[in-house]
Amino acid sequence: MPTEAGTQVMVEAQSAPKAEQEAQKKPVRKKAKRGERKIVVTKSKRKEAVARATARLGGGIIRINGRNAGTLEPAELRARVLEPVNLSDITSDLAAKLDVDVNVSGGGAVSQAQAARGAIARAMVAFSDTDTIRKEYLRYDRALLVDDPRRVEPKKFKGPKARARFQKSYR
Numbered sequence: 001m002p003t004e005a006g007t008q009v010m011v012e013a014q015s016a017p018k019a020e021q022e023a024q025k026k027p028v029r030k031k032a033k034r035g036e037r038k039i040v041v042t043k044s045k046r047k048e049a050v051a052r053a054t055a056r057l058g059g060g061i062i063r064i065n066g067r068n069a070g071t072l073e074p075a076e077l078r079a080r081v082l083e084p085v086n087l088s089d090i091t092s093d094l095a096a097k098l099d100v101d102v103n104v105s106g107g108g109a110v111s112q113a114q115a116a117r118g119a120i121a122r123a124m125v126a127f128s129d130t131d132t133i134r135k136e137y138l139r140y141d142r143a144l145l146v147d148d149p150r151r152v153e154p155k156k157f158k159g160p161k162a163r164a165r166f167q168k169s170y171r
Contacts, residue, residue: 040126044118045147049107053119055127058099064116065104077113084121084144088136094128114143121145 040055062069064081072078085095102119104112121144125134137144153162160166 038127040123042119042122042126044115044122046114046118047107047111047148047150047152049104049111049115051102051104051112051115051119053100053102053116053123055098055100055123057097060096060098062095062100062102062120064102069102072113077109080110080113081116081120083117083141084124084137087140090136091124091133094124094133098124098127100124118144118147 037056040053042053042055044051044053062082062085064072069078069081072081085091100120100123102116104116104119106112107115121137125137125145134145155162158165
């Protein structure tokens with residue numbers, strides 16, 4: 001059967017078992033059109049820790065390295081990580097609409113908590129279209145949105161640490 005493009009299309013009758021298999025397949029999910037779903041990706045650093053956060057509309061779940069942020073131990077670090085969410089009514093309302101997935105690597109536990117805190121705050125600011133949340137975070141604690149540029153000074157020769165020098169012995 002000729003077509004407009006000049007190619008031939010073969011029509012094959014499907015057998016009954018093959019047709020049943022086709023019907024049992026899962027429905028294909030259509031990709032969302034550009035602009036339908038908003039996804040925000042942000043990054044934050046603290047010392048050697050790097051946190052990458054992905055925020056999308058959802059049910060208000062915050063995960064850190066695949067685990068629910070509400071189950072983080074110790075409680076002090078959990079409070080530090082959830083600080084941008086629990087800051088005010090405006091931020092908690094926005095957080096209830098977002099799913100935030102944070103991947104943190106490097107550094108120690110406290111540095112990772114501070115990096116995750118900054119990544120969550122940046123994701124919430126980027127996701128909201130208004131400037132009120134950003135101003136509120138800056139008024140509360142500038143470190144939520146601005147990374148700490150301090151890094152560990154490298155060790156030098158002729159010494160055990162970056163600044164200290166080996167002692168001289170006079171015996």
